[in-house]
Amino acid sequence: MHDLRRQALESSKTVSRKARSRVASGANSKSNSALNSPAQSRAASRNPSRHGSDDEDYLSDGTAWSTNSIDDILNSDDADVPADAWKAELHNRVEQIVERKRSSTEGRAESLNAYAHILKARFAKDDIEGRIGELLPSILRSIKSETSERETVTALRALSVTMVTLDSEDIYDSVADLLRRTVSNSESIQVKISAIHALGTAAFFGGTSEEELEDTMVFFLEIVESDGLSIDAHDEGSVVIAALEEWGLLATALDDLEEVTEAAMEAFVEQLESADAGVQTASGEAIALLYEKSYTPLENDEEASSDHDSDSDEPRGTEKMVKRYNVYRRQDQLLHTLDALANASSRRISKKDRKTLHSNFADIRNSVEKPTRGPKYSTAIDQETGRVYGGGRMKVKINRSCEVRIDKWWKLQRLNALRRVLQAGFTHHFDENEAVSRCLPFSMSER
Template sequence: MHDLRRQALESGKTVSRKARSKQASAASSRASSRANSAANSRVPSRAASRQASDEEDGNLSDGTAWSTNSIDDVLASDDVDSPSDVWRTELGDRMEQIIDRKRSSNQGREESLRAYVHLLTAHYAKEDIENKIGELVPAILKSVKSETSEKETASALKALAITVITEPSEDIYEMALHQLKRTISDSESMLAKTAAIHALGTVTFYGGTSVEETQEIMDFFLEIVESDGHSIGAGDEVDVVTASIEEWGFLATQIEDMEDATEPAMEAFVEQLDSSDATVQIAAGENIALLYEKSYTELEEDEDPPSDVEDIDEEESISGPKMVKRYNVYRQEWQLKHTLEELAKVSSRTISKKDKKTLHSNFRDILNSVENPTRGPRYQKAVDKETGRHYGSRMTFRIHHGGEMKIDRWWKLHRLQGLRRILQGGFIVHYEHNEVILDSLPYGLPII
């Protein structure tokens, strides 16, 4: 299984220019009631923008955080700190209820799936579920396929995502692929489409897929973006388009050579910068920054430096490996920079004060990385008097026991955001105990 993990890790309404021219049975025990109450708290299908205040999250510094809404209260409830035999017994009961569909009602399955998601988020339960995967996943997929209710379907899709993060298996990808794509394309529920897109991104990332399979899923997401959601019957739906952009970026962090995929992707994401929705614009901008970052790689030991000095990042090379530009990212870069500059200082009265602040903060970062692709998010140009060098990226993610991780590359931010979309308030629990998460964001991991 460790080899499988390594294989995976190494390798509203949005209106764009194109679119302008065209929404319980009672618990049987105190422990069950507690889990149901917690599980029924509202958990959004995607994380909020990364600009929320520090007070909302407490994990990211430099004014950079996510709002986790009710999930942090859920994870602070007394069942999280209860003896392991209590929550393990509850988890075992919930798994049996999910598997034994003949004796369950729609409402009962929805409650069991919600409780299952809650328990796997709050605890690292690999040993508890690994022998049940063969029964659990087919049962979860039946809830996705039947679409008896929107809530049951969405809960099942979240259950699938947290399951593969807890116990990665290429079998899950093979079992789930057809149904996930079918839900994305055919479901009439925008909530189900959005949850299925996030689930497909997670299953692809952690399912031991090949580079070719990953690229096929990225192409599928890109088609949704290019059509503003129309290709799957979700025309101009903000959540659907945003989810497709986010999951494309999440998967792109696994691909070492993005040169061939860059041109069509840039066209799609630049187009989305004209969206009327700030979340779409920011997601597209962050993917643009990622693509620029990937256009630079380390100079190989047996490789001669390029003759054009502009193709070498001299500042980055002073304290680290020599970073070399490999290809041009976008033909109309001057026009792109102009668009990013406008978004970094947008002042339209039709945009809320909160969205303006969010756009200004994000697009200053994105523009800086387009101009200097080896500079990550929250890069500060101020000079340290002691070293004489720029302070560099000041974004850090605080973890328990006084530790912190520096988020100095866009690929790190994409992975952190992707994991937080699924794990939300349980991220720290999994970061400390789940090898899969540590492999995704280890200390000192080289640039991909």
């Protein structure tokens, strides 16, 4: 499975004395956003969010966790302090996480949050690898005990970024059972969501067999099919979105999805009728991925048949693709539904959601009709060549010489998953973390 993922998949700044004093005083202070009660609000009553903020973590009530002191360590231009000050802070946080006897619930949550924040901003594999034997049991204990929602959520997020950092082949077996129980049994919706994302990350980055990966996909699909009822979260749109997103991530690691396509399509098409725009969009993206995966490159010993995708407007040099199987037996009806979503105008839908639906479902419909076309495919004509521009309009710039072209749905699924875990640290990890860079191929800039 590790090989399968491989195929399918700094300069530090210094810190001022003032910043250090804030860090020293902040390490022992309580969080500014302690929870008063578990968040149980339904997805329909809050604005669905496809992805977290790129620079802040949020509690389920929308309160930001303060990370200003750590950001001072990571980003200060003051040359008064050694460049590896963040390593000392990371070491302190690791010690606080491992030493539980003298810690409080809020103290552990603060340490886990700070630890995760540093790991997102810096690639620290060498700094934590030797401590994982102590770190992992302590993080898992915070998840298992579920003393508070905040501690559990921070532990789950810390676990996710740890797995992406280490890219270990043996973490999955240590965490999978606990994560499944947490998804199923927690009384907190936010904990369920974070555990779903952590389980998906573990299955993709934690070293698992193809059979175990497919079993995890079945678990996520049951959540979608039951509208969350299978894990006691009925009609919680945010839970269904999380399951759809992680199902999509794991699907990108499989070469052949033919056997799972029929059941998945039935569930995803049904979710297009959801009242939650986030659920509709996540379902649509999974549908587009399934259509894309039904086509594979024409082999050297094959001859193009009538099933060959031979659009006359495809850019020259595009790889010849062959349709291998039918994805959905009622495609005309599906296209009608996608058309309606791409042109949704109901006053019951917020202006923001209408804009999201219009933009996303225009692309999704395009890919269902022409599965070789990925997200943001441009049908505009190049005046010089007379052909369409094609894919590649969506790009993520990593540095001056490297950018990632998101011209396939499988790339978009992976990009979104990595951003959920790494947030603003994605580009830094892409530069230094092989586990991240091998997930998304890149092209060298011409300039």
